[in-house]
Amino acid sequence: MKRLGIITLLTIFSLSGAMAQMIKVDQKVFGMDCAPCAYGLERGLKKMDGLESVKVSLNDGKAYLTLAATNELTLQKIQEEVKNNGFSARNAEVTLKGELQKERNVWKVKVNGEIFIVSADTSGDLLTKLKPGKIWIKGFVKDEEDGELTGIWEIRIIEVLKS
Amino acid sequence: MKRTAFLILLTITAISKVSAQGHGPLYGLQTPTLAKGGFDFNAAAMSLATEDDQSFMLRYIWSYGVTEDLQINITTPTMINRLSEAPRTRGNNNMPANGDIEASVWYRFFSNAFGVGKRFESTAILSVSTPTEETRSGINVSNSIHGAISTGYASRTWYAWVGGGYQYYFEEGNDQLGDLPYASLVVGYRPNIFMGDYPKPDWRVFVESLAEFPGANTSEGQLTPVDQRGEKVMLGPSFLGLYGAWGISFGALFPVYQDITQGPTEEYRLSMNISYWL
Numbered sequence: 001m002k003r004l005g006i007i008t009l010l011t012i013f014s015l016s017g018a019m020a021q022m023i024k025v026d027q028k029v030f031g032m033d034c035a036p037c038a039y040g041l042e043r044g045l046k047k048m049d050g051l052e053s054v055k056v057s058l059n060d061g062k063a064y065l066t067l068a069a070t071n072e073l074t075l076q077k078i079q080e081e082v083k084n085n086g087f088s089a090r091n092a093e094v095t096l097k098g099e100l101q102k103e104r105n106v107w108k109v110k111v112n113g114e115i116f117i118v119s120a121d122t123s124g125d126l127l128t129k130l131k132p133g134k135i136w137i138k139g140f141v142k143d144e145e146d147g148e149l150t151g152i153w154e155i156r157i158i159e160v161l162k163s
Numbered sequence: 164m165k166r167t168a169f170l171i172l173l174t175i176t177a178i179s180k181v182s183a184q185g186h187g188p189l190y191g192l193q194t195p196t197l198a199k200g201g202f203d204f205n206a207a208a209m210s211l212a213t214e215d216d217q218s219f220m221l222r223y224i225w226s227y228g229v230t231e232d233l234q235i236n237i238t239t240p241t242m243i244n245r246l247s248e249a250p251r252t253r254g255n256n257n258m259p260a261n262g263d264i265e266a267s268v269w270y271r272f273f274s275n276a277f278g279v280g281k282r283f284e285s286t287a288i289l290s291v292s293t294p295t296e297e298t299r300s301g302i303n304v305s306n307s308i309h310g311a312i313s314t315g316y317a318s319r320t321w322y323a324w325v326g327g328g329y330q331y332y333f334e335e336g337n338d339q340l341g342d343l344p345y346a347s348l349v350v351g352y353r354p355n356i357f358m359g360d361y362p363k364p365d366w367r368v369f370v371e372s373l374a375e376f377p378g379a380n381t382s383e384g385q386l387t388p389v390d391q392r393g394e395k396v397m398l399g400p401s402f403l404g405l406y407g408a409w410g411i412s413f414g415a416l417f418p419v420y421q422d423i424t425q426g427p428t429e430e431y432r433l434s435m436n437i438s439y440w441l
Contacts, residue, residue, distance in 0.1 A: 031276025033317045035405035036440050038361035040198045058319065059360045061279030084199040086231040088276035 019134065020098035020111045022073060025065040028090040028143075029082055032058060041085045048077060074114050075141060076149045083146045092141045095161070100135040109135065114151040116141070122157045129160060136162035189401040189414045189434050191347035191371045192256050192313035192326030194286040196271045197228030202441035209254050209434045211246065213427040219243035222258050234269040240295060248300045248426040250395075251343050251377040253309075253330070255434060261299060263292035263307070273314075280319035287312050288328070300426060302380045305335030313347075319358065322351030322367070334381070341378030341392075341425075348372045351403075365405040373397045373416060379424055393423035397432065410438035 032038060038056040045054045045063060050071025055064040063082070067073055079089035096116065098109040107118035107130055118130070119142065139157040144150075187193030197203055203226040211218045221241040228234050242262045254260030257267065267290035276282040290309040298304060313326025325348050332340035353367040377393045379386050401414025413435040421428050 028279075030278055031274070031280070031282035031317075033280040033282070033319055035361055035363075035365040035407065036410060036438075039407050040201060040440060042361075044198065057360050058280060058365075059358065084231050085201075086196065086198055086271075086274070088282075 020096075020109075021071055022067050022075065022094055022096045022111060023136075024067065024095040025063075025075065025078060026093040027063045027065065027078055027082065028092060029056075029061050029063055030088040030090055032056075032061060032085075032087050034058070037085070037087070041082065041087065044081045044085055045078070048073060048081065072112050074112050074151060075153060076114065076151050079144075079146065079149060088146055089143075091143045093138070094141055094155070095136075095138045097134070097136040097162075100130060100132055100163070102130075102132055109137070109155075114153065116153050116155040119154045119156045126157050126160060129163070131163065133163065135160065187315075187317075187322070187403075188256065188324065188347075188349040188351065188369045188371050189403075189412050189436060190255060190373055190397075190399075190416055190432075191324055191349035191369075192288070192311055192328065193324050193349070194271060194284045194313050194315050195317070196232055196234040196269050196286065197226055197440075199228050199231045201228040202226070203228075203438065204441060205257075205436055205438050207255060207258060207434060207436045209258070209260065209432070211250065211252070211254075211260060211432045212430040213246060213248070213250065214430060215248065215427045216246050217244065218246045218249065218260075220254070220260075220262075222254070224257060232271040232274065234271075236265075236267045236269065238265050238267075240264070242295070245296065250423075250426055250429055251330075251341060252375055252395075252432075253328070253343070253345060254432075255436070256347070257288075259292055259309075260432075262295035264295060265290050265292040265309070267291075267309075278318075281317070283314070283316050285312070285314040299340060300380065302340055302382055303335040303338035304340055305333040307332040307340075315349075320353055322349070322353075322369070324349045337383050339381040341380050343375060343377050345373060345375040347374070362407055367403050369401045369403065369414070371399060371401055371414065371416065377423070377425075391424040393425065394420065395423060395429065396420040397429075399432075401434075408440040410436070410440075412436045412438075 042056045050073040052068045053066045082089035098111045109116045138159040139155040142154045205224040207222045224238040226236045252260045271286045273285040288311040292307045294304040309330040311328030315324030327346040330343040349371045351369040357366040375395045397416035398419045399416035403412040416432040
C-alpha cells in the first residue's frame with residue numbers, strides 16, 4: 001500500500017514537473033547577416049538538451065525552436081546561446097504551459113525556475129479571463145539586456161490556449 | 164612547372180575540408196569574430212605578380228573563438244615560389260603575403276546589433292610573426308609585430324569596412340626591413356537573387372581597396388636606397404560564396420597608383436580562400 005502511495009506521489013510530481021515548461025519559442029535575433037552565422041547559431045542551439053527542432057531564418061532574423069515534450073530548457077539558456085554566437089537576442093514569442101499564480105495583484109507563471117510576469121499591456125479581455133491554476137498561453141516576451149538576464153521576464157499574453 | 168604545381172595544390176586545397184578566414188572581404192580589414200568555442204579552418208592560395216616574377220603560396224589559418232568577441236589565430240605558409248625582390252605587403256586581411264608564421268588575436272571591442280541582420284562593430288588585431296626565410300630582398304629578415312583596427316557595418320544587403328594597420332620588423336644582423344603602414348576600405352553588396360534564406364547558398368560581391376606605404380629597408384645600418392616611403396593603392400573585386408559551414412572567396416587586386424622607392428612594380432595580386440567552420 002505504501003509502495004502504491006509512493007508511486008502515485010512520484011507520478012503526480014513527475015506530471016507536475018512536465019506540466020510547467022516552454023513548448024515553442026520564436027526568438028528574435030539581431031545582427032545575424034550570413035549563412036555561417038545562421039549555421040553556427042543553429043548548431044549551437046541544437047546542442048542544447050530538450051529541443052525537438054530548430055530552424056534559423058536569416059531573412060526573418062529569428063530562431064524557431066520547438067521544444068521536446070519533456071524539457072528543462074529556459075529562455076535564458078536560449079538567449080545566452082544567441083549571445084555566445086555574437087548576436088543579440090531580442091524579444092521572443094513563446095508558447096508555454098505552467099501554473100498561473102496571482103501574487104500582490106500580479107499574475108505570474110513559473111517555468112523551469114524562470115518567472116514570466118504577465119505585463120500590464122496584456123489586453124483587458126484576456127486579463128479578466130485569467131484565473132489561478134494550470135494554463136497554456138502564447139505571448140510576447142519583452143527584450144532584456146543580453147548581459148543582464150535574470151530569468152525574470154515580462155510577457156504580454158496574446159492568446160490563452162487552455163486554462 | 165611551378166605554375167602547374169600551384170594549380171594542382173590549389174585544386175587539392177579546394178576539395179579538402181578547409182575554410183577561409185572569415186565571412187567578409189578577402190584583402191581588406193574586417194571585423195567578424197568566431198562564436199564562443201567555435202573553430203574555423205581556412206586555406207588560401209595566393210599569388211603576387213611583379214614586372215619581374217610571380218610568387219605562389221598556400222597558407223593555412225586555424226582560428227578559435229575564446230569568447231564571442233575574442234578570437235585567436237595561427238597561420239602557416241607553404242611557399243611554392245618566393246620573389247627575389249618581394250614587395251612588402253599584407254597578403255590577406257589575416258595573413259602575411261610572405262613566408263611568415265603569424266599568431267594573432269582579434270578582439271571585437273565594440274558591437275551593436277541594432278536590427279535584423281544589421282550591426283556595427285569594431286575589432287582590434289594584434290599579431291606576432293616569425294619568418295621562414297633568412298633574407299628577404301637581400302635584407303636579413305627578423306620577427307615582426309603587426310597591429311590593426313577596423314570598423315564596419317554589416318547587413319543582409321550592404322557591407323562596409325574601413326581599417327588601418329601597421330607592421331614593424333625588428334632589426335636582424337644590422338639589417339631591418341622597412342615598416343608597413345596600410346589602410347583598407349571595402350564595400351560589399353548582396354544582390355537580391357542571393358537573398359534566399361538559410362540554408363540556401365549565400366553570395367556577395369566586394370570592391371576592395373588597399374593603400375600601402377612601405378618604409379625603406381636598412382642594410383648594414385644604412386637606410387637603402389633613400390629614406391623615403393613608397394605609396395601604393397590597389398583596387399579590385401572579390402566574391403564570397405557561403406553554404407552552410409563552407410565558404411569560398413576569390414578576388415584580385417590591381418595597382419591604380421604606385422610610387423615605390425624599392426623593388427619592382429606590382430602587376431596584380433590573386434587570392435582564393437576556402438573556409439570551413441568546424
